[in-house]
Amino acid sequence: MKVAVVTPRYGEHILGGAETMARRFGEELARRGHVVHAYTTGATNHGDLRNDLPAGVATINGVRVERFGLLPIGNRLSHDALLQRILWGVRTTVHEQFAWIGAGAHSPGMYAALESQSPHYDLALLIPYPFPLIHYAAACTRCPAVIWPCLHDEGYAYTEPVRMLLATSAGVQLNSLPEREFMEQRLRVHHPRAHVVGYGVDPVRADAAAFRAKFGIADPFVLYSGRIEVPKNVNVLVDFFKRHKIDHPGPLKLVLMGAGTGVDTDHPDVITLGFQTGADKQNAYAAATLLCQPSINESFSIVIMESWQAEVPVLVHAQCAVTRHHVERSNGGLIFATYADFSQALRTLTVNSELARAMGARGRDYVAREYNWNTVLAKFERAAEDWIGAGMIAARAT
Amino acid sequence: MHAQRELMAVMGKQYSESGVSPQDGAEHLGATGDSPNEIMTRVAARMAERQAAWSTTLDEAQGSAAQFGVAEFPAQPKDSGNAELHRHLREVNAEFADLHNEPILAESPATRVPVLGKIWASVRQHAHELVLFYVNRGTFHQLSVNRRLVSVVNLLTAQLEEQRAEIAQLRRDLARHDDADKRRSP
Numbered sequence: 001m002k003v004a005v006v007t008p009r010y011g012e013h014i015l016g017g018a019e020t021m022a023r024r025f026g027e028e029l030a031r032r033g034h035v036v037h038a039y040t041t042g043a044t045n046h047g048d049l050r051n052d053l054p055a056g057v058a059t060i061n062g063v064r065v066e067r068f069g070l071l072p073i074g075n076r077l078s079h080d081a082l083l084q085r086i087l088w089g090v091r092t093t094v095h096e097q098f099a100w101i102g103a104g105a106h107s108p109g110m111y112a113a114l115e116s117q118s119p120h121y122d123l124a125l126l127i128p129y130p131f132p133l134i135h136y137a138a139a140c141t142r143c144p145a146v147i148w149p150c151l152h153d154e155g156y157a158y159t160e161p162v163r164m165l166l167a168t169s170a171g172v173q174l175n176s177l178p179e180r181e182f183m184e185q186r187l188r189v190h191h192p193r194a195h196v197v198g199y200g201v202d203p204v205r206a207d208a209a210a211f212r213a214k215f216g217i218a219d220p221f222v223l224y225s226g227r228i229e230v231p232k233n234v235n236v237l238v239d240f241f242k243r244h245k246i247d248h249p250g251p252l253k254l255v256l257m258g259a260g261t262g263v264d265t266d267h268p269d270v271i272t273l274g275f276q277t278g279a280d281k282q283n284a285y286a287a288a289t290l291l292c293q294p295s296i297n298e299s300f301s302i303v304i305m306e307s308w309q310a311e312v313p314v315l316v317h318a319q320c321a322v323t324r325h326h327v328e329r330s331n332g333g334l335i336f337a338t339y340a341d342f343s344q345a346l347r348t349l350t351v352n353s354e355l356a357r358a359m360g361a362r363g364r365d366y367v368a369r370e371y372n373w374n375t376v377l378a379k380f381e382r383a384a385e386d387w388i389g390a391g392m393i394a395a396r397a398t
Numbered sequence: 399m400h401a402q403r404e405l406m407a408v409m410g411k412q413y414s415e416s417g418v419s420p421q422d423g424a425e426h427l428g429a430t431g432d433s434p435n436e437i438m439t440r441v442a443a444r445m446a447e448r449q450a451a452w453s454t455t456l457d458e459a460q461g462s463a464a465q466f467g468v469a470e471f472p473a474q475p476k477d478s479g480n481a482e483l484h485r486h487l488r489e490v491n492a493e494f495a496d497l498h499n500e501p502i503l504a505e506s507p508a509t510r511v512p513v514l515g516k517i518w519a520s521v522r523q524h525a526h527e528l529v530l531f532y533v534n535r536g537t538f539h540q541l542s543v544n545r546r547l548v549s550v551v552n553l554l555t556a557q558l559e560e561q562r563a564e565i566a567q568l569r570r571d572l573a574r575h576d577d578a579d580k581r582r583s584p
Contacts, residue, residue, distance in 0.1 A: 071434060071438070081500070084534070085499075088538050088542075089465070089466035089495055089541070089545065090497040090499075090541065091495040091497070094453070098449055102442060102445070106438060106441075108435075108437035108438050108441075111441050112432065136441050136442075139441055140444070153466075153467075154466070157463075158463040158464070158465070158466040160453075164448065167452075168448065168452065187464075188462065188463055
């Protein structure tokens with residue numbers, strides 16, 4: 001099979017769940033014998049797409065990666081004002097929503113390439129949904145265009161351009177059952193070829209002692225890994241942790257691993273490590289007492305899977321259907337909605353190490369059973385047969 | 399070639415470090431001979447066509463999305479005894495997320511003064527944006543609170559209607575039993 005992966009940001013040092021998924025999924029497909037070409041841009045920053053990397057072609061881990069230039073956003077102020085209204089769920093007209101898509105960061109070089117080259121692919125996988133570039137790329141793709149949206153319950157998702165993108169695609173690739181329920185029940189998009197494929201999680205080979213020695217952290221700690229931003233609810237985690245430390249003084253630390261702005265992390269027991277990759281990142285999982293994923297906007301959550309791979313339990317927010325779903329199915333952690341839940345969970349998992357270990361082990365088994373690459377790619381190949389067959393009919397009709 | 403140069407200028411980066419050719423990023427433009435503007439115009443037109451086709455199917459097949467962050471708005475039962483409650487509920491669901499926070503910058507005699515007028519207009523625009531930055535923080539928090547309140551009212555109304563229907567059914571059952579008792583008694 002010949003697959004085009006279309007995503008605004010691509011590379012080993014790009015931070016972001018969807019971007020990591022696009023890259024690793026492409027690499028594993030290539031390893032399985034499929035031909036995978038990635039169409040991307042030079043952007044590296046999530047919030048501000050611009051030409052950070054040069055255009056050109058390179059092969060990265062078996063995937064041919066072609067980067068294209070981005071046009072700058074025309075009227076930044078009005079674009080950002082409209083984006084803010086959409087994100088906050090302020091009522092916007094359909095015209096405004098499409099205008100926002102039109103005014104975003106676009107890549108004419110990529111669009112021209114997709115117009116001319118996409119007929120040579122069996123399917124194109126476009127990920128993730130919130131970027132205007134993905135909407136335009138879907139309109140330029142002349143093979144079955146499958147949207148891998150990584151949907152979040154946020155203002156963007158409810159807009160008509162997003163519903164159109166999903167409903168008019170050849171297929172939809174979803175990460176989890178709750179994501180499908182969200183698409184159908186809240187967005188009211190019922191796609192006959194929406195398939196829950198999931199994502200394969202790489203084995204973690206972790207060394208807790210190495211992490212503690214390198215970063216000088218001897219105390220037990222709660223780990224957060226990801227973007228340190230308000231939309232990820234990290235402010236709630238930090239606030240709850242500070243309150244917990246007042247109520248239950250002790251050596252427990254909160255370690256934040258990742259990058260971002262807008263969260264006040266100034267506290268003697270809050271340690272920020274910055275963006276870590278490779279062994280350091282994996283070792284951090286193993287050294288943690290637990291991993292907290294406070295985000296209520298996840299379509300999969302790689303970090304909780306990686307934590308479970310290291311046999312460490314997780315604490316997730318009750319308002320996130322996806323992470324709650326994983327925890328309920330695996331019994332690999334606890335769920336919090338309020339400060340009282342959060343504090344009690346920290347007490348339980350720090351005091352009862354046997355329970356914490358058992359939860360970590362159940363999480364590890366769950367990941368090994370559900371989210372290994374063989375299982376996930378086999379699901380993808382079955383779904384692809386459906387998309388390729390039906391997608392050409394849809395493409396002709398539009 | 400002009401089109402390629404235009405795109406290269408947009409890319410605005412050095413290519414030599416990665417060992418790739420600048421041509422790689424623009425070869426497709428060269429193939430069609432279209433400028434970035436021409437490509438964007440073409441794709442935007444295609445998007446407009448898709449949008450038009452989509453809007454005709456909205457009412458038929460796909461309906462519309464729920465409101466972001468709001469619990470389901472309950473439909474008014476045919477036999478609802480409280481039409482006023484449902485009228486207010488419809489209105490609050492329709493209006494709570496309306497927010498008019500665009501800066502209003504109408505021309506004035508001062509902005510029409512040559513040279514200085516433009517500077518004054520620019521200062522005024524920045525002042526408006528600064529005010530809006532602070533106002534929006536409070537407004538968006540209030541919007542979030544309103545969203546929760548509307549959700550609570552929607553859920554309570556749905557529950558109210560469910561219980562009202564259940565009470566009505568129980569009353570009917572009771573009346574039926576009463577009638578049966580009366581018929582049995584001499």
